[in-house]
Amino acid sequence: xxxxxxxxxxxxxxxxxxxxxxxxxxxxxxxxxxxxxxxxxxxxxxxxxxxxxxxxxxxxxxxxxxxxxxxxxxxxxxxxxxxxxxxxxxxxxxxxxxxxxxxxxxxxxxxxxxxxxxxxxxxxxxxxxxxx
Numbered sequence: 001x002x003x004x005x006x007x008x009x010x011x012x013x014x015x016x017x018x019x020x021x022x023x024x025x026x027x028x029x030x031x032x033x034x035x036x037x038x039x040x041x042x043x044x045x046x047x048x049x050x051x052x053x054x055x056x057x058x059x060x061x062x063x064x065x066x067x068x069x070x071x072x073x074x075x076x077x078x079x080x081x082x083x084x085x086x087x088x089x090x091x092x093x094x095x096x097x098x099x100x101x102x103x104x105x106x107x108x109x110x111x112x113x114x115x116x117x118x119x120x121x122x123x124x125x126x127x128x129x130x131x132x
Contacts, residue, residue: 042116057086058085061085
């Protein structure tokens with residue numbers, strides 16, 4: 001069963017997606033609004049999108065390591081394991097993405113619980129020696 005606040009936020013996202021040409025900008029705007037509600041998670045958003053038969057999918061992809069970036073979830077928790085990607089298909093569209101793509105819907109929902117957006121961690125990196 002979908003929580004009412006999740007449904008309200010996802011319905012708002014769906015309307016944004018319908019009226020804007022830039023799906024990614026609409027999703028970014030939605031995430032900023034949803035961050036205030038601690039019951040909203042990427043897994044709940046994906047479940048609600050599937051229940052609504054929305055034409056977009058949240059996919060948690062395996063992290064590519066970087067010393068100067070961290071992954072942050074909707075509520076500001078840092079050092080998440082997976083990166084959230086907004087996709088137009090539940091299957092990878094290129095061979096190179098297959099290795100990091102979840103094998104099933106259940107695995108994707110599990111990964112979404114430990115996923116977020118890649119952001120700068122504000123740790124300076126030396127351009128001479130490569131040290132932090």
